[in-house]
Amino acid sequence: MYKIAVFIPEEALESVKSAMFEAGAGKIGDYDSCSWQVKGQGQFRPLAGSNPYLGKLDQVEAVDEYRVEMICADQYVTEVIKAMKEAHPYEEPAYDVWQLADL
Template identity: 45%
Template sequence: MYKLNFFVPEADKERVKEALFALGVGRYENYECCSWETLGQGQFKPIEQANPAIGELDKLEVLPEYKVEMICKDELIKEAVKTLKEVHLYEEVAYEVFKMAEF
């Protein structure tokens, strides 16, 4: 089992979650569409050859973003990351993948 965490603006959060849920991400035994979300503040500054979906080159952008956490079966994690990168509006998606131990 893995945990997939990613950061996303509120306007795109549900669309990205639904694409991952459609793969089976966020499913555990008799539950599906499971996630944890926290609201925070993200920042980034597009430089050089960036093509930002939000913001301008060489200008610091600060905006509210959600951190979304989902569990993911081993056999789905590579497809989940691929899908996340395809459906997320950011040119460079900020995400984390953790291998979870079972006890």
């Protein structure tokens, strides 16, 4: 089992979550579409060679984003990450993946 956390701008929140759920994430027992989210602010500076979704080259940009967490069974994790990247508007989405222990 894995836990995935991804940072998503507000306007893409539901479409990215839906893509991840459809690929197999967010299932806990007899429930699906399970996730946790909190709103915060991310920042970045696009460098030469980038093609930013928003912001301008060499200027720090701040944007309201949601940190979304969900679990994912081993057999779906590769497809879930692929689906997240395809649905996400950012050229380089920020995300983390942790393998969970079964205690």
